[in-house]
Amino acid sequence: MSRDETSKFLSYVLRHEPQAIGLQLDSEGWADIDALIEGAARSGRALDIETIEDVVASSDKKRFSLSADGCRIRAAQGHSTAQVQLQHVRKQPPERLYHGTASRFLESIEGQGLIAGARHHVHLSRDMETALQVGQRYGSPVILEVDALRMHAQGFMFFQADNGVWLTEAVPAEFLRRA
Known part of the structure; x- marks a missing residue:
């Protein structure tokens, strides 16, 4: 598998479908690397520790984290599986955050704001x-520009994932405007 294919595979199994390869994630999203390699092999994908470390190190968006002992891996955010409930640290956001979307979703967003959908959180960017x-x-x-500090002042909670992505449960339409 290429680096890009490996990254997509890791995203798939670590964020959405660990059971597709018989992988177990703990409540913080951690998976045993040896079990990941074995599950990948059972599904016909060659994966080794060097490849995993390369993908983690080279990911421009820092999608994955390795444990301090190097024996476990997890996706930084974006989980849709119910077994994972990452405990991100609550933080005060900057005044403005941003959300990129496609123009075809604007009408829906203007009516209901940003919702997490199948994911646990709405993902926001600092820039x-x-x-x-x-x-x-x-x-x-x-x-879309998010009036994050005003949301926070009104009691909305914000978190920041390991890779710097800002997270919140939802963004009501009143806090959004086109950037």
């Missing part, structure tokens, strides 16, 4: 460039 990159994955991109 417009990152939000633009995210939005481009889904079609004609639109960047």
Whole structure:
């Protein structure tokens, strides 16, 4: 598998479908690397520790974390599986955060705001460039500015994942505007 294919495979099994390869994640999303390698082999994918370490180290978005002892791996955020409930540290957000999306979703967002959908949180970026990159994955991109500090002052909770992505449960439409 190429580095990109390996990253996509790791995202799939560590964020959404660990059972697809018989992998168990703990409540913080950690998986035993040896079990991951064995599960990948059972599903016909060659994976080894060097490849995993390379993908973790080279991921520009820091999608994965290795445990201090190097024996476990997890996705930084974006889980949709019920067995994972990462305990991110609550933080005060900056004044503004950004969300990249496709223009075809604007009407729905203007009506109901940003919702997590199948994921546990809405993902927000500190800068417009990152939000633009995210939005481009889904079609004609639109960047939404989130009045994060005002949300926080009104009791909304914000967290920051290991890779710097800001997380919140939802963003009501009143806190959004096109950037």
